[in-house]
Amino acid sequence: MINKQRLKSALTRIHEDENGRLYCSGRFIDLGSGLHLSIASGDETYGNLMRFLGEIHQDVWNLETIILRLDWQKELIAKGELNDIMGSMFSACDIDLFHVQYRSLFNRIAKIIGLLTGRPGTLPESFRRLRNWIRKPENAGRIDNDLAEFVASCDWFLELMSVRDSIVHRAGRTIVFPEKNRILFQVHEDYKKRLHIPEIMFNENVVDFELYAGMFVGYLLWYLEELSEIIERHVVMKKVGGDAQSYHSGLAMLRTWIERVCTIEPTAPSNNGMHPTPL
Numbered sequence: 001m002i003n004k005q006r007l008k009s010a011l012t013r014i015h016e017d018e019n020g021r022l023y024c025s026g027r028f029i030d031l032g033s034g035l036h037l038s039i040a041s042g043d044e045t046y047g048n049l050m051r052f053l054g055e056i057h058q059d060v061w062n063l064e065t066i067i068l069r070l071d072w073q074k075e076l077i078a079k080g081e082l083n084d085i086m087g088s089m090f091s092a093c094d095i096d097l098f099h100v101q102y103r104s105l106f107n108r109i110a111k112i113i114g115l116l117t118g119r120p121g122t123l124p125e126s127f128r129r130l131r132n133w134i135r136k137p138e139n140a141g142r143i144d145n146d147l148a149e150f151v152a153s154c155d156w157f158l159e160l161m162s163v164r165d166s167i168v169h170r171a172g173r174t175i176v177f178p179e180k181n182r183i184l185f186q187v188h189e190d191y192k193k194r195l196h197i198p199e200i201m202f203n204e205n206v207v208d209f210e211l212y213a214g215m216f217v218g219y220l221l222w223y224l225e226e227l228s229e230i231i232e233r234h235v236v237m238k239k240v241g242g243d244a245q246s247y248h249s250g251l252a253m254l255r256t257w258i259e260r261v262c263t264i265e266p267t268a269p270s271n272n273g274m275h276p277t278p279l
Helices: 004-011 027-040 045-080 086-119 125-136 147-153 159-171 210-236 251-262
Strands: 014-016 022-025 173-177 184-189
Touching: 004 045, 004 210, 014 210, 014 251, 022 210, 022 251, 027 045, 027 147, 027 210, 045 086, 045 210, 086 125, 086 147, 086 159, 086 173, 086 184, 125 147, 125 159, 147 210, 159 184, 210 251
Parallel strands: none
Antiparallel strands: 014 022, 173 184
């Protein structure tokens, strides 16, 4: 079931300025900006933390760029400036990249958890392995409860990770289905469908990528705010700056896609009898 509370929290981080340009703000953006300013002033105590946060910010930026490019290609197809076949090929590559970029970001989160324990390098630096490590009874109490609960709260991670692993490691094939003003896809592995999330399906076989990305990136924005709150509890640092803003043209589409997910009713999806034909 979609967690709309998380998505609505993510939407509160996206704002519009007086010129109509969209930006993100919040704890995560402020924390990264403050660390940059501290280090620029000569305090290098948290250099590794700043580096990992900076890399995560770049990962989010890249996800927003992928979203922007996918929407741009969709518009080109609608206007007849890009044919369906080429557009589907380009979109499939971008959707693959979306999964790879999203997954790699979480390993940086795992490294930050290691820093917060005061024992960097002693915990798994893979987020998947860290989740498994925390679940083992013999590791109970070896890290602070709030860190363990934070990692465990990422209950959507395994879904996206398994799709990424299918694409990267098991020859999973991303197929994009031509449909005007839609980005529809499915990942096939050994001729079997990998994805079925009822609330965001176009029909029983095909996923609406706009809803898919809106849900997963919305969850990510919420999770990064939670991460920043935990960092502030575990690290004593001088507060520098505030009200930082991160602009990106892809935020307009991301906000719209998250809002679409928030309007989904908890019923079986319908596509009015339409069935896209695979390439």
